[in-house]
Amino acid sequence: MSFFARLRAISFGAVLSLAVTPSRAESALARYIGASSCATASCHGGAGDQRDQWVRWNAKDVHRRSGATLTMARSVQIGAAAGIRDVADDARCTVCHAPFAGVPTAQRIGPLDRGDGVSCETCHGPAEPWIRAHTRTAKDGYTHSDKVAAGLRDLRNPYVRANTCVSCHENVDRELLKAGHPELIFELDGQTAAEPRHWMERTGWDGGRAWLVGQAVALREVSWQLARPGQSDSRLVARQAGLLWVVQRASRAIGLDTFASLAVQSSADKIRVAADDLAKDVASRPWAPGLTAAVLKQLASAAEEFRDAGTPSEIQARRGERLVLALDRLLAASDRALETRLDAEMKELFRLAQSLPDFDPAKFAAALEKFAAKL
Ligand code: HEC
Ligand code: HEC
Ligand code: HEC
Numbered sequence: 001m002s003f004f005a006r007l008r009a010i011s012f013g014a015v016l017s018l019a020v021t022p023s024r025a026e027s028a029l030a031r032y033i034g035a036s037s038c039a040t041a042s043c044h045g046g047a048g049d050q051r052d053q054w055v056r057w058n059a060k061d062v063h064r065r066s067g068a069t070l071t072m073a074r075s076v077q078i079g080a081a082a083g084i085r086d087v088a089d090d091a092r093c094t095v096c097h098a099p100f101a102g103v104p105t106a107q108r109i110g111p112l113d114r115g116d117g118v119s120c121e122t123c124h125g126p127a128e129p130w131i132r133a134h135t136r137t138a139k140d141g142y143t144h145s146d147k148v149a150a151g152l153r154d155l156r157n158p159y160v161r162a163n164t165c166v167s168c169h170e171n172v173d174r175e176l177l178k179a180g181h182p183e184l185i186f187e188l189d190g191q192t193a194a195e196p197r198h199w200m201e202r203t204g205w206d207g208g209r210a211w212l213v214g215q216a217v218a219l220r221e222v223s224w225q226l227a228r229p230g231q232s233d234s235r236l237v238a239r240q241a242g243l244l245w246v247v248q249r250a251s252r253a254i255g256l257d258t259f260a261s262l263a264v265q266s267s268a269d270k271i272r273v274a275a276d277d278l279a280k281d282v283a284s285r286p287w288a289p290g291l292t293a294a295v296l297k298q299l300a301s302a303a304e305e306f307r308d309a310g311t312p313s314e315i316q317a318r319r320g321e322r323l324v325l326a327l328d329r330l331l332a333a334s335d336r337a338l339e340t341r342l343d344a345e346m347k348e349l350f351r352l353a354q355s356l357p358d359f360d361p362a363k364f365a366a367a368l369e370k371f372a373a374k375l
Pocket of ligand 1: 066096167
């Protein structure tokens with residue numbers, strides 16, 4: 001079972017905070033051509049690893065079905081509770097589940113099928129400016145950077161990729177959560193592994209680095225959400241505190257202290273800016289060998305903090321939630337033997353973090369000590 005499936009029991013759940021930030025080259029007014037334009041056999045709808053991206057997405061990717069989700073009874077129920085009459089046609093749902101629904105006429109070239117869900121251009125950027133030249137290759141003297149300069153989104157960069165995914169994978173408005181929408185938890189490395197892959201990682205994807213960039217970006221988004229009118233509540237405050245705690249410990253482990261002076265009491269705005277700076281910084285520098293192990297060790301040695309009676313249990317539970325995701329991904333990024341050796345301890349930590357209301361900090365601390373001892 002994937003760790004997301006294991007964690008799903010914990011939680012899982014807006015308006016887009018940054019609605020997939022357009023890059024400098026990516027014009028906010030560029031036009032979309034639609035997924036069917038990518039589907040021919042000589043393009044991305046053929047056989048073989050280099051030509052089958054559309055086939056993989058169409059057959060296996062959950063994003064292909066995210067529009068159809070809005071026609072399910074459960075969606076109608078959520079809609080009814082939130083006072084939304086037609087969930088399949090309301091921006092409060094389509095913004096994430098069927099993004100083509102919100103593209104204005106002026107930005108459409110081809111037929112955009114909202115039933116396509118989250119499709120090629122949602123992640124790679126509207127195709128008009130780059131479509132013609134993107135079939136040229138390095139052999140023709142046309143590199144990945146040239147394509148990016150033309151407007152293709154640089155998803156090889158962990159910061160750019162994190163921004164793309166997080167826009168739909170961390171924040172959901174309070175009203176929708178109350179109406180029964182699952183809570184969302186963003187974690188870049190794990191969610192990248194969980195999406196059926198239609199690509200090869202061409203520029204060394206380091207799981208440890210991706211994890212940290214993703215958590216920093218998640219912290220930025222939650223901080224942004226907290227500052228919005230009517231969104232702040234104890235649940236969100238605890239989510240931010242859990243993220244801040246894990247990101248601070250990790251940044252300390254890799255020698256970045258700029259973040260260390262911030263506390264939960266700092267303004268959400270300050271935390272938002274610091275989190276973004278950290279994400280950019282980590283994404284832009286090489287991830288030296290040994291850093292993953294250093295972060296793993298720093299996080300595993302946190303047992304004492306779960307015994308601190310001064311920390312509210314809601315915050316302890318959120319720390320635990322982020323910590324198990326972290327340990328799981330950092331182990332996956334380490335060597336296989338270590339992952340196998342710690343399998344039982346990891347399972348126990350997942351079990352203890354699974355239900356937020358039942359979270360027992362003392363038991364969690366004891367299990368974490370066992371994990372650390374075996375590490
Ligand atoms: C435009 C919004 C949007 C973007 C961008 C997006 N997703 Fe999703 N994603 C969704 C929705 C909506 C679902 C739920 C699909 C359903 O079941 O209806 C989902 C589901 C998933 C799932 C399965 C459920 C889970 O959380 O384990 C994974 C994995 C996933 N997305 C990974 C990614 C990754 C990796 C990226 C970035 C490369 C990404 N997504 C970008 C909207 C988005
Ligand atoms: C901020 C982006 C976002 C918005 C807005 C949003 N969703 Fe979702 N929704 C997601 C993601 C991501 C998932 C996948 C969660 C997971 O599996 O971890 C999801 C999951 C779901 C699921 C569960 C699907 C399953 O297979 O379990 C339903 C049902 C759903 N959404 C309906 C809605 C409805 C109805 C609305 C509007 C009232 C809505 N969503 C608004 C992102 C969003
Ligand atoms: C949920 C986000 C998402 C969606 C939807 C998506 N992609 Fe991708 N795609 C990625 C990521 C992440 C990468 C890896 C980074 C890279 O190579 O640019 C990628 C890589 C690729 C690559 C490079 C393959 C390689 O091995 O270098 C191609 C080609 C591609 N996608 C085509 C498509 C097509 C065609 C569609 C629609 C049928 C699609 N993508 C839909 C996220 C997405």
